[in-house]
Amino acid sequence: MTEILEKDLHHWLEHVRIYANNGKVADYIPALANQQPEINAVAYFPLEGDVIHAGQSEYSFTIQSISKVITLALALVQHGENAVFNRVGKEPSSDPFYSIAKLEVESPGKPFNPMINAGALAVTNMIRGRNSEEMVEEVLQLVRLLTNDEEVYYDEEVAKSEFETAFLNRSLAYFMKQNGIITGSVEELIDVYTKQCAISLNVKQLARIGAVFANDGRDPDTNNPLIPSHVARICKTFMVTCGMYNASGTFAIEVGIPAKSGVSGAIMSIIKGGGGLAVFGPSLDERGNSVVGMQFLQKLAQEKRWSIF
Structure with a gap:
């Protein structure tokens, strides 16, 4: 495993930050439209040693679709593989993450995988809880465990903004409810x-979550199991095949590591045998991936020969 030094992070972050001009922040979620494109940060949490970071590493952002990895792990722990994959498939899709097209042509409307919005909604619908408050708390408890930070919470402004504008996700949910893929209240979901x-x-907290997955579900500091190793393996596999939206194939060729992006501009990636690496830059390409993050991971992965292929 090639060692990563803090100077590597500073060097490549400085080298790729100009790419922010090649994209734009997500504006379809009003609360995200205010993000500044010039903000960028990176952190690496090794399985041995202390976290290293560069850029505005204390800046907090919402994890958006990266949460799909966490809720998938939670649903697998709570219900097992058979129950989860009875509701959602395992195959990548060439369609955008928000697409409804495959639900219309596949019977009985089963989402292709847990990393597209339809699949993620089906997975979230499975989380235990008598109401939405209890379900959210289940997710928060797992994130707090993975980050080793009891103070983790959600951004209420962003959550409210997304809830008020989630018309397409409501459409996906109602379509799946018609076909029996999800149950209960769509509004609660x-x-x-x-x-x-x-x-x-x-980025430091997000990199620690990546390190847990890199360590096969074990805490990178104590080596205590936090999630089962087979669940970590399933999540990492989906990150390789579906984690970068419909740019996952290109990313696998050019970078070749498990990764999951979110439209806030964050990317969580996993270095096999090494640790977790998180990058943030809110300017997005046309697929919804951080342009700075994509360039950073490509440059560093090629230099360090990280590809698992």
């Missing part, structure tokens, strides 16, 4: 989903 997406972290 959207409430949970928008709050899980609005969980607020910085």
Whole structure:
């Protein structure tokens, strides 16, 4: 495993920050439209040693679709593989993450995978709880465990903004409810989903979550098991095949590591045998991935020969 030094992070972050001009912040969620494109940060949490970081590493952002990895792990722990994959498939999709097209042509409307919005909604619908408050608390408890930070919470402004504008996700949910993929109240489901997406972290905390997955579900500091190793393996596999939206194939060729992005501009990635790496830059490309994050990971992965392929 090639060692990563803090100077590596500073060097490549400085080298790629100009790419922020090549994208734009997510403006379809009003609360995210205010993010400043020039903000960027990176952190690496190794399995041995202390976290290193560069840029505005204390800046908090919402994790958005990165939460899909966490809720998938939670649903697998709570219900097992058979129950989860009875509701959602395992195959990548070439369609955008928000697409409804495959639900219309596949019977009985089963989402292709847990990393697209339809699949993530189906997974979130499975989280235990008598109401949305209890379900959100289940997700927060897992994130707090993975980050070793009891103060983790969601950004109420972003959650409210997403809830009020989640018309397409409501459409996906109602379509799946018609086909029996999800049950219960759609409004409660959207409430949970928008709050899980609005969980607020910085790159150091996000890198620690990546390190747990890199360590096969064990705490990188204590080596205590936090999630089962087979659950960590399933999540990492989905990150490789579906984690970067419909740019996952290109990312696998050019970078070749498990990663999951969110439209806030965050990317969580996993270095096999090494640790967790998180990058943040809110300017997005046309697929919804951070342009600074994509360039950073490509440069560093090629230099360090990280590809698992």
